[in-house]
Amino acid sequence: MSVDRLGQHAVLSGRRFLYIVNLDAPFEGHRKISRQSKWDIGAVQWNPHDSFAHYFAASSNQRVDLYKWKDGSGEVGTTLQGHTRVISDLDWAVFEPDLLVTSSVDTYIYIWDIK
Numbered sequence: 001m002s003v004d005r006l007g008q009h010a011v012l013s014g015r016r017f018l019y020i021v022n023l024d025a026p027f028e029g030h031r032k033i034s035r036q037s038k039w040d041i042g043a044v045q046w047n048p049h050d051s052f053a054h055y056f057a058a059s060s061n062q063r064v065d066l067y068k069w070k071d072g073s074g075e076v077g078t079t080l081q082g083h084t085r086v087i088s089d090l091d092w093a094v095f096e097p098d099l100l101v102t103s104s105v106d107t108y109i110y111i112w113d114i115k
C-alpha cells in the first residue's frame with residue numbers, strides 16, 4: 001500500500017488488480033486497474049514529487065510497471081526489466097523526481113531514469 005503525496009489517494013495491490021481508493025471518500029467506491037500476471041505485487045510506491053505526482057511504480061517478480069494515474073484512470077506507461085531474481089523493494093529518489101531505485105534478491109541495486 002502507498003499513499004500519494006497529497007494524501008488524496010491510496011493504491012492497494014493484489015494479484016489481478018490494483019485498487020485506487022479516494023481517501024476523501026473511502027466508502028464511495030474505488031477504481032480498479034486490472035493486471036495480467038501470475039505474480040503478486042511485491043512493492044508499490046507513489047512518486048513523491050510534484051512534477052511526477054500522478055505516477056506510481058509496482059514491482060511484480062523481476063519487473064516494475066510504471067503506472068500513470070490521471071483523471072480517474074490508470075494505465076501502464078513503461079515496464080522496467082533487468083533483475084534476474086525477484087525484486088524485494090523499490091523507492092523513488094528524494095532529490096530527483098525521475099529516478100527510481102530497485103533492489104533484488106539477485107544482490108543488485110538498479111537506479112532507473114524514467115525520463
